[in-house]
Amino acid sequence: MRYAAFLLAKFVAAASLAAQQPRTIAIDARLAADAGLHVGDVVVLAAQPGEAGDTVRIAAITRPNADPSEVSHQEYRVRMHLDQLQSLTSYGDRVHRFAVQTNGGASTDRAVAAIDAAAFGFLAHRSRDVAVETSATFAVVSRFHRAIGVITVVASAIFLLCILLLKVDERRKDVAALRLSGISRATVVKSIVIEASVVALLGTIFGAGLGWVATAIVNAHYQGVYRTPLRFALITPQTIGFALVLSVVLGVAAGALAALRLARAHPLALLGRR
Amino acid sequence: MSEPLLRLENVERRYHMEGEDVRAVRGVSLAIDAGDYVAIVGPSGCGKSTLLNLLGAIDRPDAGRVLLDGRDVGSLSDREATELRLRRIGFVFQRFHLLAALNARENVELPMAEAGVAKRDRAERARELLAYVGLAGRERHRPPQLSGGEQQRVAIARALANRPALILADEPTGELDARTGAEVAALFQRLNDDGATLVVVTHDEELAAAAKRVIHMRDGVVVRDERSAAPSAAAGGR
Amino acid sequence: MIGRLVAAALLGRRTRTTLAIAGVAVSAALLLDMVMLSTGMSVSFRSLLLSRGFQLRVAPKGTLPFDTEATIPDATATIVALHESLDVEAVSPVLGGTIHIPGARGATSAVALGIDPRYQGDYELISGRNPGEGEIVANDALLEATGRSVGDTLTVAGGYDPQLRRFAGARRMTISGRAHFIYLARGQRAAAMPIASLQALGGPGRRDRVSLMMVRARQGADVEAVRSWIAKRLPRVTAISTETALAQVEERLSYFRQLAFILGSVSLVVGVLLVGTLVTVSVNERIGEFAVLRAIGVAKRTITAQIMLEGAVLMLAGAAFGLALGLVTARYLNTILSSFPGLPQGIDFFLFQPRAAWTALGLLAAAGVLAGAWPAWRGASLPVARTLREEAA
Numbered sequence: 001m002r003y004a005a006f007l008l009a010k011f012v013a014a015a016s017l018a019a020q021q022p023r024t025i026a027i028d029a030r031l032a033a034d035a036g037l038h039v040g041d042v043v044v045l046a047a048q049p050g051e052a053g054d055t056v057r058i059a060a061i062t063r064p065n066a067d068p069s070e071v072s073h074q075e076y077r078v079r080m081h082l083d084q085l086q087s088l089t090s091y092g093d094r095v096h097r098f099a100v101q102t103n104g105g106a107s108t109d110r111a112v113a114a115i116d117a118a119a120f121g122f123l124a125h126r127s128r129d130v131a132v133e134t135s136a137t138f139a140v141v142s143r144f145h146r147a148i149g150v151i152t153v154v155a156s157a158i159f160l161l162c163i164l165l166l167k168v169d170e171r172r173k174d175v176a177a178l179r180l181s182g183i184s185r186a187t188v189v190k191s192i193v194i195e196a197s198v199v200a201l202l203g204t205i206f207g208a209g210l211g212w213v214a215t216a217i218v219n220a221h222y223q224g225v226y227r228t229p230l231r232f233a234l235i236t237p238q239t240i241g242f243a244l245v246l247s248v249v250l251g252v253a254a255g256a257l258a259a260l261r262l263a264r265a266h267p268l269a270l271l272g273r274r
Numbered sequence: 275m276s277e278p279l280l281r282l283e284n285v286e287r288r289y290h291m292e293g294e295d296v297r298a299v300r301g302v303s304l305a306i307d308a309g310d311y312v313a314i315v316g317p318s319g320c321g322k323s324t325l326l327n328l329l330g331a332i333d334r335p336d337a338g339r340v341l342l343d344g345r346d347v348g349s350l351s352d353r354e355a356t357e358l359r360l361r362r363i364g365f366v367f368q369r370f371h372l373l374a375a376l377n378a379r380e381n382v383e384l385p386m387a388e389a390g391v392a393k394r395d396r397a398e399r400a401r402e403l404l405a406y407v408g409l410a411g412r413e414r415h416r417p418p419q420l421s422g423g424e425q426q427r428v429a430i431a432r433a434l435a436n437r438p439a440l441i442l443a444d445e446p447t448g449e450l451d452a453r454t455g456a457e458v459a460a461l462f463q464r465l466n467d468d469g470a471t472l473v474v475v476t477h478d479e480e481l482a483a484a485a486k487r488v489i490h491m492r493d494g495v496v497v498r499d500e501r502s503a504a505p506s507a508a509a510g511g512r
Numbered sequence: 513m514i515g516r517l518v519a520a521a522l523l524g525r526r527t528r529t530t531l532a533i534a535g536v537a538v539s540a541a542l543l544l545d546m547v548m549l550s551t552g553m554s555v556s557f558r559s560l561l562l563s564r565g566f567q568l569r570v571a572p573k574g575t576l577p578f579d580t581e582a583t584i585p586d587a588t589a590t591i592v593a594l595h596e597s598l599d600v601e602a603v604s605p606v607l608g609g610t611i612h613i614p615g616a617r618g619a620t621s622a623v624a625l626g627i628d629p630r631y632q633g634d635y636e637l638i639s640g641r642n643p644g645e646g647e648i649v650a651n652d653a654l655l656e657a658t659g660r661s662v663g664d665t666l667t668v669a670g671g672y673d674p675q676l677r678r679f680a681g682a683r684r685m686t687i688s689g690r691a692h693f694i695y696l697a698r699g700q701r702a703a704a705m706p707i708a709s710l711q712a713l714g715g716p717g718r719r720d721r722v723s724l725m726m727v728r729a730r731q732g733a734d735v736e737a738v739r740s741w742i743a744k745r746l747p748r749v750t751a752i753s754t755e756t757a758l759a760q761v762e763e764r765l766s767y768f769r770q771l772a773f774i775l776g777s778v779s780l781v782v783g784v785l786l787v788g789t790l791v792t793v794s795v796n797e798r799i800g801e802f803a804v805l806r807a808i809g810v811a812k813r814t815i816t817a818q819i820m821l822e823g824a825v826l827m828l829a830g831a832a833f834g835l836a837l838g839l840v841t842a843r844y845l846n847t848i849l850s851s852f853p854g855l856p857q858g859i860d861f862f863l864f865q866p867r868a869a870w871t872a873l874g875l876l877a878a879a880g881v882l883a884g885a886w887p888a889w890r891g892a893s894l895p896v897a898r899t900l901r902e903e904a905a
Binding site: 367374380385 | 516807808811812
Binding site for chain 3: 163
């Protein structure tokens with residue numbers, strides 16, 4: 001009898017202790033760093049400043065998402081059990097949304113149709129469509145970058161043509177001597193074009209290296225500023241390939257234009273004798 | 275006896291080329307009087323062009339003195355030497371060296387503009403000079419539109435622009451055919467007849483023959499200095 | 513004569529001159545655009561914030577105005593507390609929300625602003641009058657979407673119950689005026705009504721609550737001091753001055769300023785390099801000509817001045833074209849960035865400010881001229897005799 005009472009007392013004590021254990025939450029790394037919080041710390045959560053709120057224990061610290069839409073907001077994120085948040089905010093048995101996982105493909109389409117048909121006032125959205133909608137800001141930034149890119153490519157083309165023209169013009173006497181020695185126009189043009197292409201190619205390789213370094217610096221800087229794992233700049237094989245093709249094409253075109261100008265002139269005119 | 279216009283006293287000029295010291299002019303001493311017409315002749319590389327550069331304050335001697343109007347040209351600063359060339363010396367080059375982008379009149383005006391002559395005055399004088407050298411009516415033509423002889427005439431007119439005391443010509447007929455060269459030679463003769471002092475470096479025998487005095491150079495030294503039988507110049511000047 | 517020589521030198525190589533001017537023009541255009549970008553946002557945002565004379569914004573604690581759905585409770589008491597300061601001239605409370613206007617083809621949603629018509633700073637009336645009890649003003653986008661005009665009456669609902677598919681808090685309201693909403697994005701449908709009307713539409717949960725209060729300090733008051741006073745007096749709100757708001761927006765958009773700085777610097781360097789290279793090559797080609805000029809008595813400084821003037825003409829001509837090109841490209845780029853979702857209509861990213869523009873272009877021109885100085889001096893200073901000899905060879 002006495003042993004049963006002891007066990008009961010222990011049980012009641014344990015139950016009472018369990019009832020007093022704070023519930024756990026997870027906070028994001030930014031909040032942890034700024035507020036000096038660690039796993040195991042006990043804090044009070046309230047919906048409004050000055051309210052009594054709930055005592056909770058920090059069970060985990062989460063890494064921020066590499067989500068571009070969260071980058072500029074710098075919001076702190078706390079994750080807790082749904083019922084606790086509903087109770088804390090007096091929200092009742094309500095949620096903002098459900099995330100639904102399907103088997104993909106046709107089953108997603110069937111799920112969307114079923115939800116829309118069954119639930120009053122509910123609309124199901126594909127995650128992909130939501131992503132497009134929320135990426136509108138970044139679509140604008142992309143367009144802006146592309147426009148700047150086009151402008152710099154046009155500027156580079158003009159600079160390249162100007163410099164090549166100058167450099168080729170500098171060698172007019174050499175070209176005159178070659179032509180007077182019997183070297184054909186075509187050979188002269190070819191050699192200048194090859195030279196221009198090699199310069200363009202070497203420049204591209206150097207530029208790609210510079211771009212890779214710049215990308216690393218940009219990412220390191222902005223990841224530090226915004227405290228996010230998001231990658232802001234990315235060099236892909238396609239980017240390098242495009243840059244390579246473009247600069248070789250521009251180099252060849254600029255070299256050809258400059259060379260043709262020179263090759264068309266009479267050798268004596270190049271020497272100033274005509 | 276009046277002071278010579280130009281006097282060289284033991285002038286030396288050396289160049290360092292490919293690890294070797296080349297003495298282009300060695301211990302040359304001579305005097306040139308105002309109104310003289312001197313031809314300097316010699317084989318290629320004998321130092322005649324170098325000597326001309328020293329006379330014209332384009333270059334400085336490494337030893338000795340070059341005196342123009344009693345002034346040691348070698349001791350002048352760059353600015354003073356430039357000023358001297360502008361006002362006291364006129365140059366005529368083998369390759370004319372006219373500015374292709376300027377017309378004949380503008381080429382002749384160039385030294386006057388640098389000397390600060392007013393626009394109207396220099397334009398008038400340029401026309402006079404072009405007429406003097408036989409190019410009246412060609413003032414608007416640019417060098418590519420002129421023959422070699424005509425270009426050289428423009429160059430001569432340019433050399434006369436600021437009424438120089440001395441005219442130096444380096445192979446003035448070197449790029450011209452015989453007939454044109456003869457025309458230029460005749461022009462030089464006329465210049466001298468009108469009182470100009472000329473020193474001409476040349477391979478052209480006809481040009482050398484027209485000179486009153488011929489200085490022969492070889493290996494940087496004057497080997498012969500002889501007066502020709504040509505009649506002396508009348509007074510007057512341009 | 514120098515002018516004539518410069519013209520001759522530049523016109524004698526038309527292709528090269530044209531390309532050089534084009535290159536400088538593009539550099540100048542890009543530089544101008546980046547100068548405009550670096551200052552445009554903050555200048556236009558500042559003028560937007562101050563357009564109605566309110567220097568301070570009071571928002572729920574720890575938030576920026578309309579950044580979240582949080583509201584300030586006990587709005588009436590808060591306004592009274594704000595007026596305790598002698599430096600506070602006016603307080604404009606604003607409540608944000610969404611209204612739904614049922615129609616034949618479904619409901620039209622719109623942003624709703626509850627305001628105090630006496631002090632409101634959110635819209636400019638185009639026609640009609642400020643709303644009284646039971647009235648709203650609407651913008652063109654809303655009027656067009658609902659097919660209504662000033663004077664018409666419509667049903668306005670504050671909420672929508674998706675379970676019952678019914679609009680909550682619906683009432684009939686009259687359109688008293690047509691307005692342009694200063695802080696809303698282009699095309700965004702919007703209406704404004706007395707704050708009490710919007711609070712009523714929102715139900716009991718919205719009673720005496722506001723999203724934001726705009727505060728106008730009296731003339732000559734220290735705005736920062738007023739802000740500090742508010743922070744002390746009302747610890748449950750956040751007071752944001754125009755400077756703070758600007759700083760926070762600039763921090764969020766700092767990327768554009770950094771981009772502007774980098775691209776601007778690059779275009780300056782490239783423009784200068786281009787002219788420097790051009791002058792150097794031009795000088796190298798003409799050293800014989802310069803030697804002859806020196807031989808016939810033209811001074812070093814004359815030749816140097818001529819060469820530098822050639823560089824200056826290229827830079828100035830390029831800068832002039834660049835100014836025109838820059839304004840065109842800035843307009844295009846501004847159109848792209850102005851399509852940011854939710855961006856107030858009045859914000860321009862690229863703003864032409866004459867002083868900054870002339871400074872930047874002047875810097876480019878001066879740098880370009882200086883870039884030509886060294887090759888010019890070098891070209892004019894070559895030993896005459898040796899150069900003549902080498903050129904003859």
